[in-house]
Amino acid sequence: MDKIRNQGLGPVVEELAEVIVANKAWLSEIDGKIGDGDHGINMAKGFGRAAERIHGQDMTLDAALAVLSDVLMSEIGGSMGPLYGLMFEDMAAALQGHEDIDAEVFSAMLNGGLEGVRGVGSAQVGDKTLMDTLVPAVAAFDAARGEGFAAALAAMAVAAEQGRDSTIDLVAKIGRASRLGERSRGVLDAGATSCCMILTVLAQGLSRRLV
Amino acid sequence: MQRFINNPDDLVDETVAGFVKAHRDLVRLDAENPRVVIARNAPQPGRVGIVTGGGSGHEPAFIGYAGRNMVDAVAVGELFSSPTAKSFADAIRAVDSGAGVAVLYGNYAGDNMNVKMAARMVAKQGIEVATVVANDDVCSAPAEERAKRRGVAGEIFMWKIGGAKAATGASLAEVQAAAQKAIDACRSVGVGLGPCTLPGVGHPNFQIEPGTMEVGIGHHGEPGTRIEALKTANEVADDMLRIVMDDHALPAGSEVAVLVSGLGATPVNELYVLYDRIETGLAGMGMTVHKALVGNYFTSLEMVGATLTVMALDAELKALLDVETASPAL
Numbered sequence: 001m002d003k004i005r006n007q008g009l010g011p012v013v014e015e016l017a018e019v020i021v022a023n024k025a026w027l028s029e030i031d032g033k034i035g036d037g038d039h040g041i042n043m044a045k046g047f048g049r050a051a052e053r054i055h056g057q058d059m060t061l062d063a064a065l066a067v068l069s070d071v072l073m074s075e076i077g078g079s080m081g082p083l084y085g086l087m088f089e090d091m092a093a094a095l096q097g098h099e100d101i102d103a104e105v106f107s108a109m110l111n112g113g114l115e116g117v118r119g120v121g122s123a124q125v126g127d128k129t130l131m132d133t134l135v136p137a138v139a140a141f142d143a144a145r146g147e148g149f150a151a152a153l154a155a156m157a158v159a160a161e162q163g164r165d166s167t168i169d170l171v172a173k174i175g176r177a178s179r180l181g182e183r184s185r186g187v188l189d190a191g192a193t194s195c196c197m198i199l200t201v202l203a204q205g206l207s208r209r210l211v
Numbered sequence: 212m213q214r215f216i217n218n219p220d221d222l223v224d225e226t227v228a229g230f231v232k233a234h235r236d237l238v239r240l241d242a243e244n245p246r247v248v249i250a251r252n253a254p255q256p257g258r259v260g261i262v263t264g265g266g267s268g269h270e271p272a273f274i275g276y277a278g279r280n281m282v283d284a285v286a287v288g289e290l291f292s293s294p295t296a297k298s299f300a301d302a303i304r305a306v307d308s309g310a311g312v313a314v315l316y317g318n319y320a321g322d323n324m325n326v327k328m329a330a331r332m333v334a335k336q337g338i339e340v341a342t343v344v345a346n347d348d349v350c351s352a353p354a355e356e357r358a359k360r361r362g363v364a365g366e367i368f369m370w371k372i373g374g375a376k377a378a379t380g381a382s383l384a385e386v387q388a389a390a391q392k393a394i395d396a397c398r399s400v401g402v403g404l405g406p407c408t409l410p411g412v413g414h415p416n417f418q419i420e421p422g423t424m425e426v427g428i429g430h431h432g433e434p435g436t437r438i439e440a441l442k443t444a445n446e447v448a449d450d451m452l453r454i455v456m457d458d459h460a461l462p463a464g465s466e467v468a469v470l471v472s473g474l475g476a477t478p479v480n481e482l483y484v485l486y487d488r489i490e491t492g493l494a495g496m497g498m499t500v501h502k503a504l505v506g507n508y509f510t511s512l513e514m515v516g517a518t519l520t521v522m523a524l525d526a527e528l529k530a531l532l533d534v535e536t537a538s539p540a541l
Binding site for chain 1: 220266289290291293294296297319321324325328359409411412416432
């Protein structure tokens, strides 16, 4: 199989929330090293709240992502509210109307999400932000599409992890940590880390349902 | 540290609830959005609305500055986290009377994004928005990168000037220009002696070793420019004044307004000890203090420490600073 029915994928977003909530303390801890330590709390609050609203409903993936986007943008705020809010909104828009999700549709979803982030943020790869995870992950998925949906998802997850880890050696150029200059080197970026969680859980959740 | 908390998740809502009860003569809650605090007398027909917003945990900022001839509406965020675009947009809508709204806020990534999105949301309804971004924190970026600097306690002077200008019936462009002039005239510095803890995290996310202080610390515990041995109050005051005035480069004979704010857990008497030395230092430089504010005006949860803000005054800023104001914090 190289496609999944869109209907009934609400639990994938619940799985995302589960991982974010489970890593609340860790995300706040790494954020606290060079930021203000609120990343885990606000992410867990937003994702947790969205999961409660999705739970038990027969939803498409885009409907569930739209719920998540709405909570992040209208109830959470911070910098992650608009960044992830627009990412999920544009991901949902790309999925809307598709009965099945195959590699082509998923690629449109990923690229839509990337454009959503670019629409509000100005970070480039190398600035020590979630873009260091997102950009190479989307590129890796697209590059591996020829090998099938499952292989492309696996390639995306690997690239996301490499992207996340690449932020350790980077000096922050944008956001709160950018004021630290060299002092921001040597620690993971919290946004790149949560973005990696989101992409790897998405990859796992979809791969598992492919078989 | 022992604290008065029910559920950390409810802290912001309970803070706002208590605040609007305590200050019901000056403020009210927006009917639809519990994260928007509005001055009782806003909006006023024909007058430019003044909006700000920011993360919670800085009380009395930001909500405490909603009031008469000050801020008309405040968007309230989670602890140390920008309000949502929706809350900024609701605040703007609540105080627009057709003359436009000036959003005067601090330079943080989240606030920048959410205000930008809010301006886009209300533009659809024909509401004109002008923004001024505070960047008074000297140690957060070098002078040649002033646009990168954080906004801290200087925001209070920016709101005061913006609100007073709006009260004169000035246009949106004039209010924006006055608020911009106010923040351009402000320089601030923070010194941290002890960290703060987000209740949801439960432990400080940065440390200040006993016997040391962090010079240039940010309002959320963003690390400062240097860590050094704790010195006497006079030496710290001299240091803070030097950082601010070196960046300011004001001619002798200038008139200034001074704000010394505690960061949350520093006793107010110590703030006066700092101020005593700061005013003496300013006099030594040939500066005259026209107005001084000393107290907990812009805090960071229970951080130990203080910030110093010096605003250079000209005739316009001086006159606007003296306009009568009634808000819970000022």
